[in-house]
Amino acid sequence: MNSFDEWSPLREVVVGSARNYTSHERELSFDFFFHDNIVRSEWYYPRLSATGGSTATRSTIKQRYVDELNEDVEGIADTLRSLSITVLRPMDLPADVAAVRTLAWEAAVVPPLNIRDNTLIVGDEIIETPPMIRSRYFETQLLKPVYERYFSAGARWTVMPRPLMTDASFDPSYVNSTVGGPTEQIAHPQPSHYDVGYEMLFDGAQCLRLGRDIVVNVATANHAKACDWLERHLAGRFRIHRIFRLSDSHIDSMVLALRPGTLLVRSPEVADLLPEPLRKWDFIVPPVPEANGFPQYDADDLILTSKYIDLNVLSVSPDTVLVNEACPELIRTLEAHRFTVVPVRHRHRRLFGGGFHCFTLDTVRDGGPEDYLD
Numbered sequence: 001m002n003s004f005d006e007w008s009p010l011r012e013v014v015v016g017s018a019r020n021y022t023s024h025e026r027e028l029s030f031d032f033f034f035h036d037n038i039v040r041s042e043w044y045y046p047r048l049s050a051t052g053g054s055t056a057t058r059s060t061i062k063q064r065y066v067d068e069l070n071e072d073v074e075g076i077a078d079t080l081r082s083l084s085i086t087v088l089r090p091m092d093l094p095a096d097v098a099a100v101r102t103l104a105w106e107a108a109v110v111p112p113l114n115i116r117d118n119t120l121i122v123g124d125e126i127i128e129t130p131p132m133i134r135s136r137y138f139e140t141q142l143l144k145p146v147y148e149r150y151f152s153a154g155a156r157w158t159v160m161p162r163p164l165m166t167d168a169s170f171d172p173s174y175v176n177s178t179v180g181g182p183t184e185q186i187a188h189p190q191p192s193h194y195d196v197g198y199e200m201l202f203d204g205a206q207c208l209r210l211g212r213d214i215v216v217n218v219a220t221a222n223h224a225k226a227c228d229w230l231e232r233h234l235a236g237r238f239r240i241h242r243i244f245r246l247s248d249s250h251i252d253s254m255v256l257a258l259r260p261g262t263l264l265v266r267s268p269e270v271a272d273l274l275p276e277p278l279r280k281w282d283f284i285v286p287p288v289p290e291a292n293g294f295p296q297y298d299a300d301d302l303i304l305t306s307k308y309i310d311l312n313v314l315s316v317s318p319d320t321v322l323v324n325e326a327c328p329e330l331i332r333t334l335e336a337h338r339f340t341v342v343p344v345r346h347r348h349r350r351l352f353g354g355g356f357h358c359f360t361l362d363t364v365r366d367g368g369p370e371d372y373l374d
Contacts, residue, residue: 001155001363003121004211006257007315008367012086014146015077016113016359018069018352019092024302025108027056028167028189029134034353035175036248037306058108059302065348072346073113076322076359079344083316088149088363090115091142100137104166104194107134112142114354115361116252119143120204122214122238123369125156130163130226132201132249137165150363160229163199166192170201171221174248202226205250205358210257211370215241215275217251237369241275252357253311258284258339259318260372266308277373286311286333293326295347304353312355314362316342322356324349 024030077087093111100109118140120127126147128140140147151157163169167189201222208215214234218224231240247254255274256264262282265271271279289307297303310330314322323331325343334341349355 001121001124001126001150001153002368003209003362003365004123004369005209005365005367005372006362007259007318008365009318010080010083010085010316010362010365012088012362012364013080014088014090014115014143014361014363015080016073016115016361017090017092017111017142018066018073018113019111020095020097021061021066021069021093021111021113021352023061023108024059024110024304025056025135026059026302027107027134028170029107029132029165032170032172032175033132033249034304036178037304056107059300061351062301065301065351069348069352072344072348073359075345076356079322079342080316080360083320083342085316086364088146090146091144093142100135102137102165104164104192105134107137109138110135112139113352114205114358115139115143116205116354116358117203117250119361120207121361121363122209122234124154125158126150127204127230127233128159129202129204130160130200131165132203132222134165146363158233160202160226161200163201164192164194164196165199165201166190166195168192168195168197169199169222171198173221174219174245178248198222198225200226200229202230203249205252208251208255208257210372211367212237213239213241213371213373215243215251215278217244217246217249217254218242219245219248223249239373241373243273243275246270246273250358253306253308253355256311256313256315256357258313258315258321258334260370262337264311264313264334266311275373284333284337287329289327290329294350297351301351303350305350307350309349309355310346312349312357314356314360324355 090112198221206217264284310324310327320340322342324346331341
């Protein structure tokens with residue numbers, strides 16, 4: 001295992017699995033996580049009540065979308081193989097696994113699709129991160145064969161402290177300070193015997209890896225506590241740079257490093273929140289995505305991402321990038337900056353909450369612990 005950055009030549013990668021994806025469960029952790037981007041229809045997406053944070057509703061996904069998602073995920077894997085990259089896969093979610101259950105709660109389960117979220121690769125180390133959505137609590141169990149393979153070959157393997165994830169575990173300050181979204185202010189979370197206060201809740205996709213430096217987006221007390229752990233754990237090996245509220249959680253549809261000195265960003269304003277050395281890099285700001293680049297959905301289809309989801313590209317070398325074929329403006333912009341673009345089909349990214357960067361976990365790249373910020 002060797003993965004220190006987002007752009008050096010890619011040799012091995014894990015591509016997620018969408019098998020047996022059936023539904024989303026609307027409960028407290030889900031609505032907190034998707035607060036910024038969920039498209040709300042008052043009559044169809046009822047808000048969580050201030051006194052009923054644990055009440056859950058199931059949102060079924062139409063089978064045709066799942067079938068097309070599986071086709072597209074396999075297409076991503078095939079494209080990477082065609083570029084001479086070794087592709088590994090997690091175990092598929094068994095069809096008969098309907099829910100996950102802990103001491104404190106029960107939730108519907110989803111397959112290991114957006115595998116960037118619950119694992120952070122830093123150099124030669126696998127770090128399983130504490131999930132932010134209850135339905136994904138045991139997701140990394142389906143990646144165990146991959147982790148065992150790398151551990152046997154000499155990789156480090158660490159698991160961050162697992163949260164209890166009661167209602168009281170979640171810091172609502174970000175949700176309660178922003179306008180819009182599906183949740184009322186949660187002033188009275190449901191009490192639980194297992195309450196311990198705010199816990200570590202954190203995704204690997206909150207990190208931008210730059211050699212020996214890691215830029216981390218922090219929007220809540222949950223993220224801050226996890227970042228404290230990360231800072232102590234990686235002390236002497238990596239430098240952690242905190243940025244605050246660049247987004248609600250993930251960083252990789254706001255800013256991606258395409259090569260040393262070049263960032264792909266959603267808007268020029270992103271620069272104001274980045275560490276000072278990164279503000280000197282070149283910024284590529286593509287045109288605002290066209291509405292006709294997305295499928296039209298029915299009123300009962302749950303939209304989980306913003307229109308900027310396709311900035312979630314995957315670099316396979318400093319000059320080659322996988323981009324959604326439905327984004328001609330982004331493709332032309334990158335080609336104008338002398339990138340080779342590999343167009344790949346990905347239709348229903350807004351329904352399943354991820355792009356190419358989300359669906360993949362790069363485990364072997366050529367780069368090392370370089371210093372790109374001095």
